[in-house]
Amino acid sequence: MYLVADIDVSICAEKSCKLCTQYCPEANTIQYSEEMGKSKGFKYGSAYVAVDRCKGCAQCVWVCDNMAKNNAIKMIMIDQLPLAAVTDNIRYDEKSTVAVLSNPMIVIGN
Amino acid sequence: MSLDYVKFSGGFEKFMPKEYRDMVEHGPFGKKISVSQMGSFKEILEEHPMCAGCAMTLFIRLAIIAFPNPEDTITVGTAGCGRLAISQAAIPFVYGNYGDQNGVASGLSRGLRLRFGDKPKDVVVIAGDGGTADIGFQQVLHSWFRKERFTTIMLDNEVYGNTGGQESGMTNRGAVLKMAPLGKKFEKMDMLQMAKVAGCAYVATVVPNNPRRVESVIKKAVLIAREVGSTYIQAYTSCNIEYAIPTDKVMEDAKNVENDRYQFTEYVSEEAKQYLAERYGYKEFLPKPAAPAAAIPNKA
Ligand SMILES: Cc1ncc(C[n+]2csc(CCOP(=O)(O)OP(=O)(O)O)c2C)c(N)n1
Ligand code: SF4
Ligand code: SF4
Ligand code: SF4
Numbered sequence: 001m002y003l004v005a006d007i008d009v010s011i012c013a014e015k016s017c018k019l020c021t022q023y024c025p026e027a028n029t030i031q032y033s034e035e036m037g038k039s040k041g042f043k044y045g046s047a048y049v050a051v052d053r054c055k056g057c058a059q060c061v062w063v064c065d066n067m068a069k070n071n072a073i074k075m076i077m078i079d080q081l082p083l084a085a086v087t088d089n090i091r092y093d094e095k096s097t098v099a100v101l102s103n104p105m106i107v108i109g110n
Numbered sequence: 111m112s113l114d115y116v117k118f119s120g121g122f123e124k125f126m127p128k129e130y131r132d133m134v135e136h137g138p139f140g141k142k143i144s145v146s147q148m149g150s151f152k153e154i155l156e157e158h159p160m161c162a163g164c165a166m167t168l169f170i171r172l173a174i175i176a177f178p179n180p181e182d183t184i185t186v187g188t189a190g191c192g193r194l195a196i197s198q199a200a201i202p203f204v205y206g207n208y209g210d211q212n213g214v215a216s217g218l219s220r221g222l223r224l225r226f227g228d229k230p231k232d233v234v235v236i237a238g239d240g241g242t243a244d245i246g247f248q249q250v251l252h253s254w255f256r257k258e259r260f261t262t263i264m265l266d267n268e269v270y271g272n273t274g275g276q277e278s279g280m281t282n283r284g285a286v287l288k289m290a291p292l293g294k295k296f297e298k299m300d301m302l303q304m305a306k307v308a309g310c311a312y313v314a315t316v317v318p319n320n321p322r323r324v325e326s327v328i329k330k331a332v333l334i335a336r337e338v339g340s341t342y343i344q345a346y347t348s349c350n351i352e353y354a355i356p357t358d359k360v361m362e363d364a365k366n367v368e369n370d371r372y373q374f375t376e377y378v379s380e381e382a383k384q385y386l387a388e389r390y391g392y393k394e395f396l397p398k399p400a401a402p403a404a405a406i407p408n409k410a
Contacts, residue, residue: 018146018148018149021148021149022145022146022148022172022321023168023319023321023361024168025160025162025163025164025165025167025168025171026157026167026171027153027154027155027156027157027171028149028152028153030149031149031150032148032149032150047149053157055162055163056162057162057163057357057358057360058163058357058358059163059168059357059358059360059361061358062358062359062360062361062362063361066362067361087128087129088128092132092135092136092150092151092152093150095147095150096149096150097149097150
């Protein structure tokens, strides 16, 4: 098993600074969604991770903890994540993206 | 090259992979995109085999987003880590022999001008410190002295990363590396000064922990190279493998190195300033109004 980044929507959607989206070395891995936060009653949208692209470097954790000072990202074993975004389930909208969350292990194992 | 090359071929649309469809429908081609929109559009850079947490990868990602007209851009690269990502982007990439990149780019940029006339096609060389300051040194310097109109970007990880840790001209004096166990005996080469002496119209240093600055520097360099002359960007892009930087400390290292020896510097020639102001509306380069005459001191 291996670690991937997981963003706590309830923390991120309060701040929604988008900082981590600019610091992940991998393209289209930390995505941003208006729906992710607002549909759950939070103030703003939230960042989220396409786990199939995440290489587990934890650079985003450092950025969220030390630059944004929001502590919203944790590294989690991929099989411990109940639901996650994967590239196949991400749709692009005008200003953000929409992800249908699914069990990352089932999707990856398909 | 034009927006035409990011279209589906007739009848193929439904067979194309999702990533390709996203690129056609939600990519940055023909749009004004900035780093503040990252995470909401499909990027030109795809998945690639560079190491987890590599700062060079982040810099390449930002640089590609910053290209002013990606649909009219060709990148030129050479042996070294960076090509592993640059080649996985949806813009044409020319791969020369190790060190040939600035010679290849000189011919390419001249050829494109013959073929397409005034319509700008941007040529951007992206190569490692070994490729730029050691093996490609002669061609790099000659392209600058000849004022070849393209951008040269050095991905300075201060080591030959791709081949396991030999010292390069850009390694710092005293650095001990796997294949330089006695420590480097000479100073880091001053390529910035050489770029200025050779007549580059724009010379800048950046570190990827400031994405907006990377974006602004890349845009200026590419625009100036369209008409004024050679432009050079030297970016600190650490190798977390050869310098044993834990991946979650890569940005901390970038910050420390920026404070220590990689402060932001930018040189813009007078001609380039005028060009940016007049052609692209860069207000900071508009001529300053003459200072009012100094007030006569009150002798009372
Ligand atoms: C003519 C030639 N000599 C040697 C090599 C082997 N080689 C491949 S990459 C590389 C070093 C690259 O170092 P640098 O340019 O600093 O880029 P980095 O990998 O550090 O990004 C070498 C020596 C080669 N490909 N071609
Ligand atoms: S840095 Fe943290 S708070 Fe800011 S967008 Fe990313 S996860 Fe959310
Ligand atoms: S762990 Fe690394 S690869 Fe994964 S989302 Fe964070 S920065 Fe990106
Ligand atoms: S070897 Fe170093 S420079 Fe090359 S991809 Fe890995 S971390 Fe980056």
